Amino acid sequence: MWTWFYKLASPPYVYGVAARFAPWLFGAAALTIGYGLIAGLGIAPPDYQQGEAFRMIYVHVPAAILSVTVYSIMAVASAVALIWRIKVGHAVAAASVPIGASFTLMTLVTGSLWGKPMWGTYWAWDPRLTSELILLFLYVGVMSLRSAFEDPARGDRAAALLAVVGVVNVPIVHFSVVWWNSLHQGSTIVTLEGPKMPGSMLWPLLSMWLGFMLFYGAVLCIRVQGEVLNRERQSAWVREAVKS
Amino acid sequence: MTVGAREALFLILRRELRLSFRRPEQLAQPLVFFLIVTTLFPLGLSVQLSLLRDMAPGVLWVAALLSSLLSLDALFKSDAEDGTLEQLALSGHGLTVVVVAKTVAHWLVTGLALVLVSPIVGTALGIPTEAFATMLLSLALGTLTLSWLGAIGTGLTIGLRRGNVLLSLIVLPLATPLLIFGAGATDRAMSGSGVAGALYLLAALCVLTCTLAPFAAAAALRITLE
Numbered sequence: 294m295w296t297w298f299y300k301l302a303s304p305p306y307v308y309g310v311a312a313r314f315a316p317w318l319f320g321a322a323a324l325t326i327g328y329g330l331i332a333g334l335g336i337a338p339p340d341y342q343q344g345e346a347f348r349m350i351y352v353h354v355p356a357a358i359l360s361v362t363v364y365s366i367m368a369v370a371s372a373v374a375l376i377w378r379i380k381v382g383h384a385v386a387a388a389s390v391p392i393g394a395s396f397t398l399m400t401l402v403t404g405s406l407w408g409k410p411m412w413g414t415y416w417a418w419d420p421r422l423t424s425e426l427i428l429l430f431l432y433v434g435v436m437s438l439r440s441a442f443e444d445p446a447r448g449d450r451a452a453a454l455l456a457v458v459g460v461v462n463v464p465i466v467h468f469s470v471v472w473w474n475s476l477h478q479g480s481t482i483v484t485l486e487g488p489k490m491p492g493s494m495l496w497p498l499l500s501m502w503l504g505f506m507l508f509y510g511a512v513l514c515i516r517v518q519g520e521v522l523n524r525e526r527q528s529a530w531v532r533e534a535v536k537s
Numbered sequence: 538m539t540v541g542a543r544e545a546l547f548l549i550l551r552r553e554l555r556l557s558f559r560r561p562e563q564l565a566q567p568l569v570f571f572l573i574v575t576t577l578f579p580l581g582l583s584v585q586l587s588l589l590r591d592m593a594p595g596v597l598w599v600a601a602l603l604s605s606l607l608s609l610d611a612l613f614k615s616d617a618e619d620g621t622l623e624q625l626a627l628s629g630h631g632l633t634v635v636v637v638a639k640t641v642a643h644w645l646v647t648g649l650a651l652v653l654v655s656p657i658v659g660t661a662l663g664i665p666t667e668a669f670a671t672m673l674l675s676l677a678l679g680t681l682t683l684s685w686l687g688a689i690g691t692g693l694t695i696g697l698r699r700g701n702v703l704l705s706l707i708v709l710p711l712a713t714p715l716l717i718f719g720a721g722a723t724d725r726a727m728s729g730s731g732v733a734g735a736l737y738l739l740a741a742l743c744v745l746t747c748t749l750a751p752f753a754a755a756a757a758l759r760i761t762l763e
Contacts, residue, residue: 454693
């Protein structure tokens with residue numbers, strides 16, 4: 294029953310699985326993001342308070358969720374790689390960093406574009422904004438630490454350790470709007486009373502979120518293939534795979 | 538001759554302190570840096586004491602952060618370069634003990650010293666005497682936490698040629714909560730509102746790093762030393 298799980302530690306198996314899954318994930322991502330964009334930007338009614346500008350939510354919120362999710366996945370992969378010495382974990386972590394950093398940057402950019410009409414300013418030194426910016430710095434730190442070592446195996450492990458240490462920032466990002474009375478609004482989707490949003494606005498958002506997850510999975514598959522090939526370039530199976 | 542872990546810890550601590558006090562000019566450098574940076578702010582901004590007072594906690598904390606970051610270079614570097622660190626790692630007491638001893642020694646000669654000179658800087662920046670207790674306590678907790686974070690950062694970057702910039706890139710993001718709560722506590726003490734919350738959070742961060750950072754820093758050194 295657990296054999297599929299053990300197999301994930303084997304680079305050729307992961308390479309094959311990633312190659313097989315990538316097109317499906319891209320397809321599913323295109324469908325869900327496509328529906329989300331059409332329904333969210335075209336069909337959903339404008340917000341009674343924010344008007345048309347609220348539509349920024351369909352890019353901003355999924356990107357923000359992904360920025361934290363990708364960091365968590367990267368940290369878990371790093372911990373797995375450090376504890377059980379599974380090299381695929383390093384490959385997954387290394388493949389995730391640029392994607393997560395892009396989502397974080399996207400969150401910051403869309404957030405400040407949304408902030409201008411709503412708050413009257415592009416940037417405020419608000420806990421959630423600041424902690425998201427710190428998340429970006431952490432991504433950059435992990436990325437540059439990995440590349441600073443001449444020995445890639447050492448760089449992998451150093452970056453993995455930093456990723457695990459940086460996990461402390463994840464709850465800070467998540468709870469910042471709860472702990473501090475901040476300018477950024479609280480959660481409207483996940484609350485005890487259920488979503489505070491009508492279905493016509495909510496479904497496109499959930500679809501966008503799912504689409505962003507699928508897109509991350511698809512890009513991860515492509516990038517992991519590259520990372521695995523690069524790491525295993527001395528081995529026989531890579532020569533076979535590249536030849537065919 | 539075999540020594541217990543506790544004895545080894547005190548032996549390393551004493552060695553570190555003795556080495557630091559043999560070179561007093563190096564001991565003074567972070568402090569002078571701290572004084573210079575805090576002097577630059579009034580020169581660059583304005584000599585209006587009211588304006589200066591509003592910014593004082595932030596200036597104080599940023600200067601403390603930078604000065605502590607600069608002094609981190611001395612934490613493991615010379616010992617790693619001449620092989621002492623490897624010998625200590627092989628001593629059989631585990632790197633964690635070594636890390637604890639070295640970091641505590643580092644905090645005593647840099648962090649604590651910085652706390653002790655901070656009333657001078659505080660007076661110069663116009664922080665009222667009533668806020669000194671909070672300022673001293675928050676700086677003491679904050680600099681100890683910083684030393685631990687720095688130990689992780691230095692451990693990760695020690696073998697690197699251009700490790701210094703990377704070190705700040707790693708340590709500064711992790712240190713931002715300290716800056717927020719530390720400067721916040723001093724700020725609140727100046728305006729006369731309750732400081733317990735911010736101080737508790739600083740203490741919590743301090744306890745968190747004191748208990749977990751030694752293991753993380755030792756793991757980092759194990760990766761970079763090999």
